[in-house]
Amino acid sequence: MDTYSIFREIADSWVxxxxxxxxxxxxxxxxxxxxxxxxxxxxxxxxxxxNQPAQDIEEARQ
Structure with a gap:
């Protein structure tokens, strides 16, 4: 059995x-x-x- 078929069976069931x-x-x-x-x-x-907009970053730092 090739790798593709194994992965395909796993994906079809367990995944x-x-x-x-x-x-x-x-x-x-x-x-x-x-x-x-x-x-x-x-x-x-x-x-x-x-109601009260958030302050700018520059204003909040001061």
Whole structure:
């Protein structure tokens, strides 16, 4: 059996299974209990300084 066929069989079975498990674990991690506040904070990040714009780097150093 040549190298290509061996790698092809591995990719068709074990790598596919590993990618599927990674996907399922990622979805479970995102929707885990207690992560709602983290997601809300990330979603509102562009609006944090809406009322008072952030200072320039030069102004913050002074």
């Amino acid at each position: 596919l299974l590993a990618m599927f498990l990674f996907f399922v674990l990622t979805v479970l991690w995102v929707f885990r209990p207690g992560s709602r506040e983290l997601h809300k904070d990330a979603a509102n990040a562009p609006f944090r300084h809406e």
